Amino acid sequence: MASISINPREIDNTVELPGQRAPLITGKQTFNSVTEMVCAVAEKPQPMLWYILFGFSSLTALMFLSLIGYLILTGVGIWGNMSPVFWAWPIVNFVFWVGIGHAGTLISAILFLFRQNWRTSINRAAEAMTIFAVICAGIYPGIHVGRAWLAFWLLPYPSLNLWMWPQFRSPLLWDVFAVGTYASTSLVFWYMGMVPDIATYRDRSKTPLRRFIYGVLSLGWTGSSRHWLRYEKAYTILAALCAPLVLSVHTVVSFDFAVSQLPGWHTTIFPPYFVAGAIFSGFAMVVTLLVPVRAIYKLENLITLRHLENMNKIILATGSLVGLAYATEFFIAWYSKNQYEGFTFMNRAFGPYWWAYWIMDSCNVISPQLFWFKSLRVSPIWMVVICIFVNIGMWFERFVITVTSLSRDFLPSSWGYFNPTMYDGLMFFGSFGVFMTLFLLFCRFLPIIAISEIKGIMSIEAHREAHDKARASGGGHHH
Amino acid sequence: MTTTNSSDNLKLPEAWAGKYLWCFTLGVILIAASGLVFFVGAPSKTEGLRFGMHSYLANFIYAISFGIGGMFFVLVSFLTRAGWSASIRRLAELISMTIPWVACLFAPILLVVAFSKGSALYEWNFANVEDIKESIVQAKVGYLNGPFFATRAVICLAIWSLIVGYYYRLSRKQDETGDVRLTLDRQKWSAVLMMIFALTVTMASFDWIMSIDADWFSTIFGVYLFSASMFGFFALMIVSFMVLQRNGKLKDEVNIEHYHDMGKFLFGFTMFWSYIAFSQFLLYWYGNIPEETAWFRVRISDGWQYLSYGLIIVHFAIPFLGLLSRHVRRHRSGLFFFACWALVVHWLDMTFLVMPNAGPFSMIMMFGHMLGGIGMFSLFIGFLLLRASDAPLVATGDPRLHEALSYANPLL
Numbered sequence: 050m051a052s053i054s055i056n057p058r059e060i061d062n063t064v065e066l067p068g069q070r071a072p073l074i075t076g077k078q079t080f081n082s083v084t085e086m087v088c089a090v091a092e093k094p095q096p097m098l099w100y101i102l103f104g105f106s107s108l109t110a111l112m113f114l115s116l117i118g119y120l121i122l123t124g125v126g127i128w129g130n131m132s133p134v135f136w137a138w139p140i141v142n143f144v145f146w147v148g149i150g151h152a153g154t155l156i157s158a159i160l161f162l163f164r165q166n167w168r169t170s171i172n173r174a175a176e177a178m179t180i181f182a183v184i185c186a187g188i189y190p191g192i193h194v195g196r197a198w199l200a201f202w203l204l205p206y207p208s209l210n211l212w213m214w215p216q217f218r219s220p221l222l223w224d225v226f227a228v229g230t231y232a233s234t235s236l237v238f239w240y241m242g243m244v245p246d247i248a249t250y251r252d253r254s255k256t257p258l259r260r261f262i263y264g265v266l267s268l269g270w271t272g273s274s275r276h277w278l279r280y281e282k283a284y285t286i287l288a289a290l291c292a293p294l295v296l297s298v299h300t301v302v303s304f305d306f307a308v309s310q311l312p313g314w315h316t317t318i319f320p321p322y323f324v325a326g327a328i329f330s331g332f333a334m335v336v337t338l339l340v341p342v343r344a345i346y347k348l349e350n351l352i353t354l355r356h357l358e359n360m361n362k363i364i365l366a367t368g369s370l371v372g373l374a375y376a377t378e379f380f381i382a383w384y385s386k387n388q389y390e391g392f393t394f395m396n397r398a399f400g401p402y403w404w405a406y407w408i409m410d411s412c413n414v415i416s417p418q419l420f421w422f423k424s425l426r427v428s429p430i431w432m433v434v435i436c437i438f439v440n441i442g443m444w445f446e447r448f449v450i451t452v453t454s455l456s457r458d459f460l461p462s463s464w465g466y467f468n469p470t471m472y473d474g475l476m477f478f479g480s481f482g483v484f485m486t487l488f489l490l491f492c493r494f495l496p497i498i499a500i501s502e503i504k505g506i507m508s509i510e511a512h513r514e515a516h517d518k519a520r521a522s523g524g525g526h527h528h
Numbered sequence: 529m530t531t532t533n534s535s536d537n538l539k540l541p542e543a544w545a546g547k548y549l550w551c552f553t554l555g556v557i558l559i560a561a562s563g564l565v566f567f568v569g570a571p572s573k574t575e576g577l578r579f580g581m582h583s584y585l586a587n588f589i590y591a592i593s594f595g596i597g598g599m600f601f602v603l604v605s606f607l608t609r610a611g612w613s614a615s616i617r618r619l620a621e622l623i624s625m626t627i628p629w630v631a632c633l634f635a636p637i638l639l640v641v642a643f644s645k646g647s648a649l650y651e652w653n654f655a656n657v658e659d660i661k662e663s664i665v666q667a668k669v670g671y672l673n674g675p676f677f678a679t680r681a682v683i684c685l686a687i688w689s690l691i692v693g694y695y696y697r698l699s700r701k702q703d704e705t706g707d708v709r710l711t712l713d714r715q716k717w718s719a720v721l722m723m724i725f726a727l728t729v730t731m732a733s734f735d736w737i738m739s740i741d742a743d744w745f746s747t748i749f750g751v752y753l754f755s756a757s758m759f760g761f762f763a764l765m766i767v768s769f770m771v772l773q774r775n776g777k778l779k780d781e782v783n784i785e786h787y788h789d790m791g792k793f794l795f796g797f798t799m800f801w802s803y804i805a806f807s808q809f810l811l812y813w814y815g816n817i818p819e820e821t822a823w824f825r826v827r828i829s830d831g832w833q834y835l836s837y838g839l840i841i842v843h844f845a846i847p848f849l850g851l852l853s854r855h856v857r858r859h860r861s862g863l864f865f866f867a868c869w870a871l872v873v874h875w876l877d878m879t880f881l882v883m884p885n886a887g888p889f890s891m892i893m894m895f896g897h898m899l900g901g902i903g904m905f906s907l908f909i910g911f912l913l914l915r916a917s918d919a920p921l922v923a924t925g926d927p928r929l930h931e932a933l934s935y936a937n938p939l940l
Contacts, residue, residue, distance in 0.1 A: 369726075
């Protein structure tokens with residue numbers, strides 16, 4: 050336990066001399082100290098802040114559920130959706146939440162395949178956020194169909210009373226498969242990765258109830274080498290399966306828009322551009338939540354500034370990709386000389402929704418550029434501020450895409466201006482309540498950092514340090 | 529480790545010295561022969577020029593795509609502070625260093641744009657705006673006109689040459705000094721240059737390839753060229769290392785782990801290319817707007833449909849299934865086969881992008897195009913050999929070299 054008190058700023062692991070590798074975790078950790086630090090999160094009484102936040106977010110979630118009840122009893126007319134803006138906030142919120150749910154699997158699957166060992170401190174919490182964000186996302190199409198009790202018609206099954214199938218040519222149906230596959234695979238990946246750590250929780254449980262629940266959840270894990278062998282194989286295979294899913298989900302979401310003939314929606318860059326945007330917003334959410342989490346639970350030695358800085362770099366990269374996509378769209382709208390495309394983009398920037406467009410542009414393209422400065426990349430306060438701006442921008446991006454294009458129909462007589470109602474706002478706010486409630490429960494009961502994976506990289510690092518020392522002293526190293 | 533290596537091991541085989549002259553000669557002869565085929569085989573001189581220029585452009589893009597891939601690989605290696613690639617990065621640097629020379633091969637295209645007004649290659653390239661057939665293309669002459677096109681191309685090629693030149697110079701300097709600051713400098717610039725890379729590759733793809741069909745447009749086109757270039761680049765890396773090792777070089781510096789990783793990238797870009805190509809096709813097919821589907825229409829008619837549909841099999845299904853297994857990616861002959869395969873289908877892909885706009889498919893034209901393709905590739909190989917003739921094939925001073933020599937792939 051003594052090592053925990055070491056000031057994380059003693060070693061600046063954001064600086065790395067070529068040829069050496071900065072430590073991924075700081076404070077001279079031992080296997081024991083890592084276990085202690087992570088288990089303390091769930092074993093020690095929660096701080097008062099947790100109860101305040103939980104109370105607030107669970108009430109918000111409750112409000113959301115009540116409003117869903119009101120919506121089902123009353124009808125979707127309580128929202129601002131109107132002609133011609135039939136798709137409004139529910140779709141915007143759906144795409145927003147699906148996007149948030151992209152960082153987790155990118156971190157756990159793609160960064161795993163790229164051997165980015167720094168992912169081990171953040172992957173568990175990010176994966177949890179993925180699951181919770183996808184839950185929030187899934188609610189919206191479910192309640193948007195109007196008769197929510199018939200939402201299961203989205204699934205293709207041979208129905209005897211309906212005598213028909215869903216429209217297989219519609220990307221909305223592909224969404225059901227894409228998001229469904231993503232949610233289930235991510236859930237399995239998340240849970241499977243947690244099994245060894247849940248077993249640790251089980252072994253440390255002091256009450257029979259906890260021991261029983263964690264015992265059931267840990268599936269009889271004993272940590273034998275046979276278990277580890279199977280585990281590693283399954284983990285690798287799942288990572289390989291998840292990697293294309295990271296791209297496919299938001300690709301299909303982008304198809305919802307891009308297969309149409311609507312100017313502003315119908316453009317080929319949409320699939321990679323949506324994926325980049327999703328990773329961008331997902332990472333912003335991970336940073337926004339992990340900065341307070343590491344401070345509250347004193348995990349600065351495990352989730353170090355280097356982890357946060359790396360994520361900020363990814364935010365800068367994906368934000369710039371999104372900027373490139375905006376620029377490409379604008380350029381092609383001009384280059385194509387297609388009057389409808391040209392009009393749509395001028396209308397976005399200078400039409401009645403100009404304010405939304407410029408909020409989107411300044412939050413998504415300009416604010417991440419602040420991460421060019423290292424002092425901002427490693428400042429927890431600044432990064433949270435920037436990341437909140439990024440997520441505001443990403444919400445507005447979906448708003449701009451959905452609403453500006455729809456509000457200007459091909460027939461000027463059908464033009465309209467969308468105004469949200471109180472219910473639009475309250476329900477969007479309420480979905481944050483669902484998300485935060487789930488996340489707080491996760492912090493309370495499950496290992497928020499992958500203990501076993503951190504230990505895995507600790508041994509690799511120790512090995513490498515030995516190498517470095519041997520090299521520094523001039524002698525070669527032979528196995 | 530490296531200490532046991534003599535520097536001979538890191539040089540091109542003795543027997544290859546001066547072989548670049550052979551490559552240049554062969555390249556020039558084959559390109560001239562392809563020109564002959566086009567002029568003799570085509571029904572008219574205009575048609576011959578048209579086919580010849582389209583073919584030349586497709587082959588030029590093929591040759592420069594390796595350099596584009598190499599430039600990206602070098603930049604991303606520094607951006608991510610990669611250690612595993614330190615021992616194979618020199619070859620990527622050498623490949624990227626062909627850009628300044630391959631860039632000179634763009635001159636014939638600029639000459640045609642300057643002197644052959646008419647639709648030999650670009651349908652916007654007329655002296656009088658009124659001569660352009662389609663009014664929508666007439667409206668684009670503010671962007672698509674000879675002088676502006678040439679300016680953009682020269683700027684683009686110059687920027688690439690400067691980028692690769694800077695990285696290569698610092699890398700060679702590090703061979704002598706081993707100074708880690710040279711790595712830090714390259715890391716520092718990699719982020720900005722990566723953005724410039726993305727902008728210029730997008731611009732080049734729009735200008736050089738997309739504007740052949742000047743009324744057509746696709747926002748994803750830059751990503752398409754990028755994905756195709758990376759696919760070709762990794763194939764070339766694998767083939768080159770295999771050939772070098774067969775000649776007794778780099779025995780210890782490039783091992784099965786590197787092949788495995790490059791194989792993974794080749795597999796990954798097989799999928800990424802398919803993803804991008806499919807996205808572009810699906811969205812335009814689904815929208816079914818004539819001005820957007822026109823580009824695909826010429827590609828699924830007049831004999832080109834065999835190439836276009838064939839790409840789904842040879843550029844996606846076969847490499848995908850072939851490289852799916854880790855046993856293939858770690859099997860020298862297996863990987864060598866698929867890398868060679870990829871080099872050929874990458875050429876077919878560049879053909880698909882350019883040639884159908886020249887006119888209906890014909891065997892004799894395709895034969896001329898193939899001669900030109902082999903000629904252009906041998907010019908490229910000549911450039912590469914010349915570049916590699918006076919440099920070690922491994923960045924010996926790289927401070928991360930030990931990581932590249934001692935890592936192992938986990939399970940996958």
